[in-house]
Amino acid sequence: MNNEMHSFTKESGPRNIPVDACSPFDVFSCLFPQEFVSNITEQTNLYALQKFGDPQKFKKTNEEEMKAFLGINIFMGIKRLPSIKDYWSSNEEIRDNYISSIMPRNRFMWMLGNIHLNDNYKQPKKGEPGYDKLYKLRPLLDKLQYTYNFYYDADEHQSVDESMIKFKGRSSLRQYMPQKPIKRGYKIWVRANKSGYIAEFQIYTGKVDSAEKHLGTRVVKDLTKNIAGEYHKVYFDNYFTSMNLMNDLKNSKIHGCGIVRKDRKGLPKDLKRDKEMNRGDADWRITKTGIVSMKTMDKRGIYFLSNFHDPEKANSVQRKMKDGTIIEVSCPDLVRDYNENMGHVDKADMLKSLYEIDRKSKRWWLRIFWHFIDVTIVNAFVLFRKRCDCQSLELKEFRVAVARGLIGMHRCEKRRRRNDDYDLSHKKFKRQVPNETRQTESKHMPMYGTSVRCGFCSTNRTSSHKMALYSV
Structure with a gap:
């Protein structure tokens, strides 16, 4: 029995990128534009004024210094030391000459302690109209959500899953998930494509008054509303999958597929039991609206829902037995497609974690800020490789190029002011001699x-x- 199938015909990939954006820093600047750097600089100076009261008590920052500050943090994700202060250590074996030549330690710590994104005095209080738990981050989240979609057309295959930001401090947004690798932190719902590009995200802020019913359905619909009507193929796990979601996606012209819990409402009750099936067997039912319910047998019975697959189509795959022998078993196309496309969010998390800015802070929102700086770099990396067809470029090289572009103008300005051509890495530090050498x-x-x-x-x-x- 054939299920109705519509083809995906829309072009996908990078779009709207300026012709002269030919370097990693240029592509990063598309997703993280100069205007937003100006906003961070303005809000940081405003916060410092509100904090110290007198503008004579602190030195205002500027856009070039702010970009240099961000670039230093990106470099610290690649060149890791036990403590921030170690980068400016008087011990030459530990000190990083490049980072310490860009900005004095005390200035870096001042920037780290005063960086801000939104005006605290305008924040609505709880119970007032417009109250937002993510107020401190709202300018960043809105800007990135816009640029992520503006510069990339979604690929045909998408996956929706949850991602975690590690945080152990005090926050009403923090979640505890004991079965996840990161057990405590902020939960983010994410839609990503095969290359690891994150197109949509939504930070979970917890329940408002009571536990939200059908949360998984609402999340998937929110994250896919921008691709409705184009027959993208979206994959998700059993937290989200339900019969109602499949019908809603089908009505929105979105192909959906996912593992489902066997006790979900609407699943057929007459599917074969585990003891009646052998490894590789499949049993399925299809509704009048074209929703396929399938049970496949591997080590145990696994249930699937799909609104676009033909349950009769299958291929053979290799499976390893307990004794080490490899056998050929039948695998429906539905299962194969799910296994190939469900891990896109995990790939995005893996790329982000390689050289992430692991900056601890008691301020709850800074962890999220640094997380999205890393996500923006990964997205820019995917954009650059697809646009320039440069598959040999590694993420580490790309991050170095972005950090160098952020720091470049600030470092050149320091050289010009000093009117000297000597290498800033030879900056004098108080010398320390080990006792072994002394004696x-x-x-x-x-x-x-x-x-x-x-x-x-x-x-x-x-x-x-x-x-x-x-x-x-």
């Missing part, structure tokens, strides 16, 4: 200690008495 070289270096009164010169009786003992 073996012919010229002993002084040992730095605490600032105390000299025992020989002091008139204090206790100090003089101690030095007398030492001299015995």
Whole structure:
């Protein structure tokens, strides 16, 4: 029995990217535009003014310094040290000469402590109209959601899944999911394509008054409303899948497929039991509206729903038995397509985690801010490789190019102001000599200690008495 099938004909991939955007930094700037850097700079200066009161008590930042600050954080995701302060360490074996030449440590820490995205004084309080739990991040979320969709047409195959941002601090948004690799943090619903490009996202802010019914259905419909009517193929797991969702997607001209829990409402009750099936067997039913309910037998029975697959089509695949032998078993096209396309969000998470900005903070929203900086870099990486057909470029090289582009103008400006061509990596730091070297070289270096009164010169009786003992 054949299910009705419509072909996906829309063009997909990068779009609207300027012709002269030919470098990694240019493509990143499309998704994270200069106007938003200006907004962060303005809000950071405003927050500092509200915090210190007097503009004479702090030095205002500017757009070039803000971009250099972001670039330094991107570099820190590649060049990891145990502590932030280690990048400016006086110990030359630990210090990073490049990062320490861009910005003084105290200035970097000031930027880290005062960066802001939205005006606190305009934030509606709880219970007032317009109250938003994500108010501090709203400008960033709105801007990125727009640019992600504007510069990339969604591919035919999409997957919807949840992603987690690690956070163990105090926040009403924090979720606890003991079965996930990241057990505590912020939950984000994500729609991504095969290359790992994140097209849509939605941060879960928790229940408002009572537990929301049909949350999974609502999430999938929200994340796919921009691709309705184009017959994209969307895959999701059993948290989202239901008979009502499949019908709603079919009416919206979206192909949907997913694993479903066997106790979901609307599933047929007359499918074969596990003991009546062998590995590779499949049993299915189809509704009048074209929704396929299928049970396949692998190590156990697995249930699927689809609104576009033909349940009769199948291919053979290889499976490994307990004794190590490999056998050929039948696999329906529905199952094969699901296995091939369900992991797109996991791929996006993997790319983001390779060189992520793992910046801890007590301020709840900063974790989300750095997360989306990493996501933007990964999206720009996918855009650049598809647009320039440069599959050999690695993510690390791309991140270095983006960070270098952010830092470039600020570093050149520092050189111009100093009117000197020497390498800034030779900036002088207070020298520290290990004890091993101190005590073996012919010229002993002084040992730095605490600032105390000299025992020989002091008139204090206790100090003089101690030095007398030492001299015995």
